[in-house]
Amino acid sequence: MAQEEINELLQVRRDKLDTLREKGVDPFGRKFDRTHTAEEILDRYDELSKEELEEKGERVAIAGRLIAKRKQGKASFAHLQDMSGRIQIYVRKDRVGEEQYDVFSMADLGDWLGVEGVVFKTNRGETSVKADSVTFLSKSLRPLPEKFHGLKDVELRYRKRYLDLIMNPEVKDTFITRSRIISSIRRYLNDRGYLEVETPTMHTIPGGAAARPFITHHNALDIDLYMRIAIELHLKRLIVGGMEKVYEIGRVYRNEGISTRHNPEFTMMELYEAYADFHDIMDLTENLITHVAKEVLGSEQVEYDGQKIDLAKPWARKSMVDLVKEHVGVDFSQQLSDEEARKLAEEHGVEIQPNHTFGHILNEFFEQKVEDKLIQPTFVYGHPVEISPLARKNDEDPRFTDRFELFIVGREHANAFTELNDPIDQRERFEAQLREKAQGNDEAHPMDEDFLEALEYGMPPTGGLGIGIDRLVMLLTDSASIRDVLLFPTMRERD
């Protein structure tokens, strides 16, 4: 509370706190033996008639936050909210006694109460609990947001998520769905013999992706460390070590812009499987996501931002070259010099950097002209080698790699490839990245000698996959912003 002035609303609640203590009631009570949640009571008894309920006389103990109160003299109706939902309580002075009724009368919206009583149905037909006793569980010293309109202010919703959760039930549903999605992924992979592992989030070399890292410092070792931008290189070391099917679900950190689709820390699932290639990983990705949709939503059809998305298999599989040909009419399968490619970019209004070569330019064509048109699930494969320093080259055409990305609603949802396991080629790729860095690409991949050494011991042919969990949750919960699927999105500090 420190510097904040105590206004009348806050003072009134503090005064009530003192009054409760004078009455011998602990305002920050203790353990309460709950027998039912609100949902359990409604599930079990809502079907019964008023008379049937009366006959049954079912005794329950419920607990929750007081979120509505309608006092009517010597009797009151109120609603308690718990994790499962809301339920009405009916408190009569002649039933709970004068002392408890006084305490209940003093309760503010936001206070936590426990109620023991009998399930009944009101004249208006709402299944409710008629209180035999009311136990004060915890005092709320601050007023809740407005009961009808809820908490609308987007900034407050993100900064004070607990208020958002109290006032806006659909918010809780989103995060419950998020939890179920992640559980479903784990179950799917665990059932198929993939081993969940945990690798460092603080790296000495920030690799596995193209992104600017956060830098931190270890005092005792006196070294700078980087928060990981990907999980990739450690998981591949485990493949070298003979852990043939591994995955990790964890936070990665990228020191880049914030938007409705980007948060500085976000959750990735990365998976590696020995003896597999990117075709196997494509099948796995398709199976995994449809499985999760079916298990969590009970449907393979989802609606996102008003668009109907069909997640039922099979998904389109198209090469980047074919898609560019289809959407722009430019054929990158032919042998083009960098100069010719640059000229095509200019002709088609595709913006490129001066140091861009054939592969970069193809990628720019794809990103600027095709990407946002891929609404239904589409695997895009055959990425240029220049932008894929960790992927195996294609056997037929070494300008391309055996890599794919999954696009849904115009956004990348997964990235995967047949892993590059040739340490000599990998060293050359890193060196090419160093040349890009020298030319000003500060997101080029750094040299990682320790990783190269691991590859030199021999890594089996391997397929790898990365899925952006937050984006998948956005898709499956029809959330417009990544902040709506993160409990506490990154916000600037406020004075």
Place this chain on the structure above:
RNA sequence: GAGCCAUUAGCUCAGUUGGCAGAGCACCUGACUUUUAAUCAGGGUGUCCCAGGUUCGAAUCCUGGAUGGCUCACCA
């Protein structure tokens, strides 16, 4: 990083041409033993985001700043 928009009571929001700071909910007092956005009677609780400026007078106009939202850029 750029553009557009927003910021007024605890919350949701009005505020006209620059002329006393408003409503609903919440809260306080009273009435009320089946209400449910309970109702009825009474009560206004404020750094109008911040700092300057213009003006007799600024929530309102101007300049700068803060925070947030959306779009774009970077990226996943």
